[in-house]
Amino acid sequence: MSDDLLKVHRDAIDAIDAQVLQLLNQRAKHAHTIGEIKGGGIVYRPEREAQVLTRIKELNEGPLPDETVARLFREIMSACLALERPLTIAFLGPEGTFSQAAAIKHFGHAASTLACASIDEAFRAVEARSADYVVAPVENSTEGAVGRTLDLMVTSPLKICGEVVLRIHHHLLRSVEGLAGIKRVYSHAQSLAQCHEWLNKNLPADVERVSVASNAEAARLASLDAECAAIAGDAAAEKFGLLKLAQNIEDEPNNTTRFLVLGYQETVPSGKDKTSLVISAPNRPGALAELVEPLARNGVSMSKFESRPSRTGLWEYVFFVDVEGHAHEARLQAALAELRNTAAFVKVLGAYPLAVI
Numbered sequence: 029m030s031d032d033l034l035k036v037h038r039d040a041i042d043a044i045d046a047q048v049l050q051l052l053n054q055r056a057k058h059a060h061t062i063g064e065i066k067g068g069g070i071v072y073r074p075e076r077e078a079q080v081l082t083r084i085k086e087l088n089e090g091p092l093p094d095e096t097v098a099r100l101f102r103e104i105m106s107a108c109l110a111l112e113r114p115l116t117i118a119f120l121g122p123e124g125t126f127s128q129a130a131a132i133k134h135f136g137h138a139a140s141t142l143a144c145a146s147i148d149e150a151f152r153a154v155e156a157r158s159a160d161y162v163v164a165p166v167e168n169s170t171e172g173a174v175g176r177t178l179d180l181m182v183t184s185p186l187k188i189c190g191e192v193v194l195r196i197h198h199h200l201l202r203s204v205e206g207l208a209g210i211k212r213v214y215s216h217a218q219s220l221a222q223c224h225e226w227l228n229k230n231l232p233a234d235v236e237r238v239s240v241a242s243n244a245e246a247a248r249l250a251s252l253d254a255e256c257a258a259i260a261g262d263a264a265a266e267k268f269g270l271l272k273l274a275q276n277i278e279d280e281p282n283n284t285t286r287f288l289v290l291g292y293q294e295t296v297p298s299g300k301d302k303t304s305l306v307i308s309a310p311n312r313p314g315a316l317a318e319l320v321e322p323l324a325r326n327g328v329s330m331s332k333f334e335s336r337p338s339r340t341g342l343w344e345y346v347f348f349v350d351v352e353g354h355a356h357e358a359r360l361q362a363a364l365a366e367l368r369n370t371a372a373f374v375k376v377l378g379a380y381p382l383a384v385i
């Protein structure tokens with residue numbers, strides 16, 4: 029290794045860092061001025077952020093991977109936005125949950141996160157304006173819908189303004205090495221289900237599986253008792269100083285959770301959007317088929333259809349439908365107008381950019 033050659037490259041890096049620093053601060057000054065132009069109004073603009081990240085990925089020529097440059101720019105925008113006004117994001121706590129990881133993935137590290145005891149409380153924090161946005165889990169690729177989030181959206185005045193897609197990796201965590209002597213495994217019920225096969229194969233049948241309120245709570249309990257293990261992610265492992273006895277133990281290798289971002293805000297089109305609706309059909313034969321017909325006729329593609337019991341009548345259902353495109357587009361407006369004529373109830377939950385990172 030030649031010290032001279034190292035010095036050449038390190039000098040080059042020093043010179044580039046000075047330029048990067050100058051450019052970052054120039055960018056930050058523009059963001060600050062944009063904040064003044066917004067004049068105390070809503071500073072977070074999800075459609076613009078999606079466009080910035082998409083453009084950066086398109087411009088990228090490497091060698092840094094697209095995902096890496098997008099993550100770096102995610103943090104740059106987060107810091108710029110904090111100069112306009114720092115944001116507070118409510119999530120299902122405690123600290124170290126996947127919901128917190130999703131909030132940070134979407135808003136970056138300059139946003140403050142507010143741990144709440146339940147999804148209900150996280151919604152209420154935003155409704156009462158103690159936080160700016162809530163990030164709530166809505167579906168998992170293995171376990172399906174998160175019913176509580178769907179139910180809350182039916183009545184909440186908040187609108188969906190973004191989505192976050194997070195790969196979920198679970199690990200078996202313990203305060204001491206080895207699988208011997210584990211009497212109990214704690215985790216959230218969904219995570220226990222997502223690691224069911226792994227647990228069957230790798231732990232004796234008499235190891236008790238105990239579901240608790242969150243993975244972070246599971247990690248906290250495991251940190252207090254060497255006879256207990258927890259299934260949780262990296263953030264919880266780090267927070268409670270636990271060892272990873274086995275990594276990525278989820279049965280489904282593509283295990284992914286989708287989260288929604290909600291606030292008092294309507295988002296304008298970004299060019300690549302999704303609209304979420306909740307609708308209910310009158311209780312008579314053929315009503316459901318009639319309900320989705322206006323969507324097809326107006327060329328609107330459905331990307332999700334999920335039914336939930338309505339909380340108002342026995343054996344009545346509401347349907348959560350995601351469609352491609354933004355509610356402001358003409359074909360969606362036409363489909364929505366027809367839907368309002370046929371459906372017993374229609375609510376646009378929000379129109380928002382597709383997740384970019």
Ligand SMILES: O=C(O)C(=O)C[C@]1(C(=O)O)C=C[C@@H](O)C=C1
Nearest residue numbers: 059062072073076077105108109
């Ligand atoms: O373009 C804006 O409206 C900005 O405030 C700037 C900026 C950015 O840093 O690029 C910051 C925050 C917004 O959410 C979107 C983009």
